[in-house]
Amino acid sequence: MSRGTFLLVAVVLALAAAAGGAWVAARFAPPPEPVQARLLQAPRTVPAVPMIDHSGSPLGDDAFRGHWTLVFFGFTHCPDVCPTTLSTLARASRRLDDLRVSNRPSVMMISVDPGRDSPEQLARYVPHFDPSFTGVSVAAEHLPALTAAFGVAYAYVPAGDADYSVDHTAAVFLVDPEARVAAVFLTPHEAETMAEDYRRILDARSAG
Numbered sequence: 395m396s397r398g399t400f401l402l403v404a405v406v407l408a409l410a411a412a413a414g415g416a417w418v419a420a421r422f423a424p425p426p427e428p429v430q431a432r433l434l435q436a437p438r439t440v441p442a443v444p445m446i447d448h449s450g451s452p453l454g455d456d457a458f459r460g461h462w463t464l465v466f467f468g469f470t471h472c473p474d475v476c477p478t479t480l481s482t483l484a485r486a487s488r489r490l491d492d493l494r495v496s497n498r499p500s501v502m503m504i505s506v507d508p509g510r511d512s513p514e515q516l517a518r519y520v521p522h523f524d525p526s527f528t529g530v531s532v533a534a535e536h537l538p539a540l541t542a543a544f545g546v547a548y549a550y551v552p553a554g555d556a557d558y559s560v561d562h563t564a565a566v567f568l569v570d571p572e573a574r575v576a577a578v579f580l581t582p583h584e585a586e587t588m589a590e591d592y593r594r595i596l597d598a599r600s601a602g
Contacts, residue, residue, distance in 0.1 A: 428591035430579055437574035441543050443536040445504075448516035448529035458573035462499040462596075465567045467546045469507035470519040470529075475564050476503075480523040483566065485585035487524060490592065497596060499568070504530045506548040506562045508537060544575055568595065 445453040464483060468476035483501050490498050503520050505511035508531060516529030532540055541548060548562040566579040566588070577595060579588055 428577070428594050430584070430587045431568065431577045431591040431595065432580060433577050433595070434575060437570065437572075437576045438543050438545075440569060440573045440575060441539050443532060443540050446513055446531045448513050448520055448531075450513045453530065455573075458569045460571050461496070462571060462592075463569040464499045464501045464579075464592075465544070465569055466501075466503050467506050467541065467544070467548065467562055468503050469505050469560050469562070470511050470515050471507065471559070473559075477523075479564065479566065479583060480520070480527070482583045482585050482588070484524040484527070486588040486592070487526070489585060489589035493593075493596075499592060501527045502530055503527065504532060504540070506537065506541070506546075507560050508532060508534045545578075568592070570599075 440458050442455045445457060447453055464486075466476075466479055466483065468479065470476075480503065487499070487501060501524065503516075505516060511529075511531055513529070513531055516531060520527050520529030544567050546563040546565075548560055551559045551561055553559045564581050566583060567575050568577040568579070570576040577591075579591070
């Protein structure tokens with residue numbers, strides 16, 4: 395073999411080895427970390443409390459099982475944060491339309507205002523942002539146990555003339571198919587980032 399041929403073969407083998415190494419690194423590298431979402435090191439199980447959806451149907455223990463769910467705690471009289479968040483979630487959901495149906499997250503708004511947010515009121519409000527969204531009512535006596543599991547704080551604030559508002563945590567939570575709070579999307583929310591972070595979490599779960 396001539397020196398020139400030898401060098402050519404060596405270069406080709408080196409390039410092949412480099413390409414193979416890059417493929418192996420890409421194949422076995424861990425999926426990218428989420429940008430906005432914060433993964434919980436110890437996912438928290440969602441307690442089984444009585445819930446009613448906006449159609450008036452009871453939600454059982456399987457309400458969160460077998461699928462991914464994006465959960466937001468809000469109320470229908472909210473002037474700004476709630477409609478903004480629900481609009482963002484609607485845009486994020488549309489960015490996930492290409493996923494298999496089984497991998498698309500459902501979206502649920504759980505009311506922190508059971509005194510005013512009846513199923514009928516939630517039905518007028520929540521599906522306005524996306525017909526697939528579910529509004530959920532929880533009785534006042536069960537709401538503390540549910541919000542505690544998510545790490546949600548809420549407080550009723552007088553607003554004059556016997557009216558009131560509700561201060562509440564504005565984060566969005568991701569519940570996994572085992573009915574555990576697996577991640578938190580902190581504010582400010584951005585639809586494209588939320589959708590990409592969800593894909594990253596889904597890929598990480600598939601890789602695991």
